Amino acid sequence: MxxxxxxxxxxxxxxxxxxxxxxxxxxxxxxxxxxxxxxxxxxxxxxxxxxxxxxxxxxxxxxxxxxxxxxxxxxxxxxxxxxxDTGVETVGKFLMGTVKGDVHDIGKNLVNIMLEGAGFEVIDLGVQVAPETFLAKIEEHQPDIVGFSAFLTTTMPMFKANINALQKAGMRDEVIVMVGGAPVTQEYADAVGADGYAADASGCVRKAKALLKEKRARVSA
Ligand code: B12
The missing domain is CATH 1.10.1240.10 (Methionine synthase domain)
Structure with a gap:
């Protein structure tokens, strides 16, 4: 062939x-x-x-x-x-999960593969991840970035619920929040107060690196 x-x-x-x-x-x-x-x-x-x-x-x-x-x-x-398999060093820790109520994971898994290829350590929480699970795993792993994936207009509001939970636990400033998934837009990401959005896996890698660089510059300033 x-x-x-x-x-x-x-x-x-x-x-x-x-x-x-x-x-x-x-x-x-x-x-x-x-x-x-x-x-x-x-x-x-x-x-x-x-x-x-x-x-x-x-x-x-x-x-x-x-x-x-x-x-x-x-x-x-x-x-x-x-x-x-690109053999690069770890550039940061990324905790990823599909939000509660949503079982779509192909896009999320693809993002994880690209992040790993770019040198991120990725911790994947799977699908249907509840806000309290995200909180517990953030405490446990202390990631630089947490990613919320949603593929349904009915589960996208979980981004806001997750961010509210982080705020309530006093953890919002500890971690960079990125959101994505088929129906998600930059406008929606801004409206829920996420730090970053990307439409695809390579965009996610670029954005994650840029946000991490900004945060490290802020911390060392
Ligand atoms: C496969 C599929 C399913 C499979 C999922 C299998 C699986 N393991 O994932 C099954 C059959 C289970 C399914 C079920 C349903 N689905 Co469905 N599904 C799809 C389909 C055809 C493909 C999704 C996909 O994986 N695409 C491939 C990946 C690579 O897509 P991608 O978007 O390009 O991914 C990139 C970005 O999203 C981004 N990204 C993803 N996550 C993240 C996270 C972060 C942090 C960042 C930065 C970026 C990012 O990077 C990815 C890689 O480049 C889509 C249609 C579509 N084309 O989107 C419908 C679709 C998402 N499903 C839809 C619907 C309605 C459903 C059901 C409600 C159907 C039903 N009546 O039961 C159920 C809901 C189940 C649930 N509770 O979650 C609708 C959603 C409509 C809407 N706007 O809400 C869609 C859009 C179909 C349609 N055109 O109507 N589905």
């Missing part, structure tokens, strides 16, 4: 949720020395975007979304070490 055929195959098979085929194609692509980033950005992510569009139009339902998500997650397991 040519690289173009493999990318098209990955897109089509993710769309129909054919996990075993997506894994085979991922392995075949790597055997041909194709870039892991290309598989992600030229096939897997566009395919999930199409899944979302079809769901919105009523052409796909939750089961289709689920098997497509699983097919992508299977490929991510193979790509993960390749995306993260």
């Amino acid at each position: 040519t690289p173009e055929e493999i990318l098209k195959g990955l897109y089509d098979e993710t769309l129909v949720g054919n996990g075993p085929k997506v894994l085979d194609l991922t392995q075949e692509a790597l055997g041909l020395d194709m870039e892991p980033q290309s598989l992600l950005f030229d096939a897997l992510i566009p395919s999930l975007e199409e899944v979302g569009a079809r769901f919105e139009r009523g052409d796909f339902f939750v089961p289709e979304m689920l098997i497509a998500g699983r097919a992508m997650a299977g490929a991510m397991e193979v790509l993960r070490p390749l995306l993260a």
Whole structure:
């Protein structure tokens, strides 16, 4: 198969949720020395975007979304070490979780991989993380940054609930707060009082590094 055929195959098979085929194609692509980033950005992510569009139009339902998500997650397991393995030193500690009421984790996991690849130590709390769990884990791990991920307009208000909980516990100034997820915007992030927002994983890495640099400059001034 040519690289173009493999990318098209990955897109089509993710769309129909054919996990075993997506894994085979991922392995075949790597055997041909194709870039892991290309598989992600030229096939897997566009395919999930199409899944979302079809769901919105009523052409796909939750089961289709689920098997497509699983097919992508299977490929991510193979790509993960390749995306993260850049051998850089730890630049900071990042605590990440999907907010309470929300089970979407593919975007969050991708952000984690990119952060690890950029040298962050990442502590992943998983999905459906309640405010009190975030608080307890922040106390335990003392991260530089905490990231809240939400994929539903109905769970985005948990950002504010989490930030309020941090404030109430007197911990808001201890940690940089970043938010993200498909429906989140810069305006929404500003409105809830987050320190940073990014639309994608590479943007998150850039923003996290910039916020950390600012904070360290402030502390040493
Ligand atoms: C796969 C999927 C599912 C799977 C999730 C599997 C999983 N393990 O994640 C399942 C089937 C479980 C699911 C369930 C539901 N889903 Co759904 N799902 C999707 C789908 C198709 C893909 C999401 C995804 O993973 N995309 C891939 C990643 C890579 O996306 P991304 O946004 O580019 O991620 C980047 C950024 O968001 C950012 N980012 C993410 N997190 C963070 C965190 C920080 C701190 C930062 C800085 C950045 C950041 O970086 C990421 C990487 O670049 C989307 C449609 C879509 N295209 O978004 C709908 C979608 C999110 N789901 C939707 C809905 C409605 C639901 C359900 C309510 C359906 C139902 N009726 O039951 C349930 C809710 C379940 C729950 N309580 O959470 C709607 C949400 C609408 C809305 N605006 O609220 C969407 C948008 C579909 C649609 N078009 O209507 N879903």
